[in-house]
Amino acid sequence: MNSSKNDLTRLAIHTITTKPWSLEEACENYASRGVPGISVWIEAIEGRKTNDVKRIIDRAGLEVPALVRGGFFCDPSPSERACKIERNKGLLASAAEIGAQMLVLVVGAVPGQPLATQRDWVREAIEKLLPTAEQFGVQLAIEPLHPMYAGDRSCVTTLGQARRICEQIDHALVGVALDVYHVWWDEDLDLEIERIGKRGELFAFHLCDWRCPTRDMLNDRALMGDGCIDLARIRAAVHTTGFEGWEEIEIFSTEHWANDQSVFLDQIIDRYQRFAIDND
């Protein structure tokens, strides 16, 4: 990977990172700084027609690594699970319509059900989405979430669990989204990155940092370098697999959202560049 100071060619930013901005503002500002990628959160395009969304993104000359986020497959009721699958078919269509390469899947969890059972539901749901994913040519990226979300957001809490679901399904459109925030603590992380990379199933690499102390379980992520994650080691492991995808910045932060988003965007780019240079 090119490590020159100005190389932003693989940088993408998730719209949630600059949540106070409209889609138009995000597109304009990212493009004006030379950021070529935008991953689009469904909340950022709610109530809009996807062709309008595509036009806004295209006008800014941006590419779309991902529509974020589908999934939430888990429910004890089979008919409810069927509804959730239908909803995800719609999201695959939307992803294709806005030109997104993949749909990121936060797989869901419901209290009171064995996590292993829920992971079976996830596998079944993804299998049922395959024809639609093929039809639209959109990848499905399983994102393991931190175990602090195992109760009600994600029964998949490690890269190993995501990998095993991928192995069971064994389809070119099914892979993994690695977000350092969720998996940095896992002693098997490097090994699993290697395994997933070998199978060609590492689809996405999300960056931020883990603030110490973390004051909120949802919206207290840090800028790269402001937390305790060994980003250099993880990035090296990712690059060793031959990964050439996007490096996506995804920061939920009440603190940063309260600041001027233009200043914040400059900080993101500065940190990303320092981070890339320090570690290439």
Add this chain to the structure above:
Amino acid sequence: MNSSKNDLTRLAIHTITTKPWSLEEACENYASRGVPGISVWIEAIEGRKTNDVKRIIDRAGLEVPALVRGGFFCDPSPSERACKIERNKGLLASAAEIGAQMLVLVVGAVPGQPLATQRDWVREAIEKLLPTAEQFGVQLAIEPLHPMYAGDRSCVTTLGQARRICEQIDHALVGVALDVYHVWWDEDLDLEIERIGKRGELFAFHLCDWRCPTRDMLNDRALMGDGCIDLARIRAAVHTTGFEGWEEIEIFSTEHWANDQSVFLDQIIDRYQRFAIDND
């Protein structure tokens, strides 16, 4: 294990659970309900002489499973680590003086250091504590904490990691404190309980529940039955090992602390009894 409605013979409560109460109030109230065990948090006895503490506990006729909590071994500086070991020697003495069976170890973590390196520091520190633990006849119980604390509280986040440290040290006074709150999400949980049980290294079993949604990373634990943890399954796995130790209630909860602690204590006992009956 006897499952009659009134069987509280293995029930202990951690003083932090009824934090608003003084040690005297906790002892009186626990004893008056027939709760035979009290695990003592160091904050509850700060500024007191240990023989006074022992007298208060003895007067109530209570036993002390644990002094909670020692550890916090991690620091990049060897001299700082030596200080931390000295501090834990003092805590072992205090544990013996108040009649505690074990010292629970929250092992610590510092941002910016590889977690594997930090786990080596933990092993080294515990090895250096062995002569003191032997002198006082006090057990050292490594408590894995939830991965959400890996940044700054505990480099040991799974039972498997705790077990491996125990295996490396291989000493009758070194074992594991299993708190369901920290490890419930782990797919290897049952397997690790079996492994640790076989080695005779399961020293403590802490109970509470994981609230959905959890609103705070420190002080939002739930009463057994008010969360998503499969307590029945975990308790069965623990009992299958032949574990005959205490069942300790440890609930940090701003919400419950704001209520009448007598009412809360009655709720704890009711839930514990229902839980024991449902699952024996």
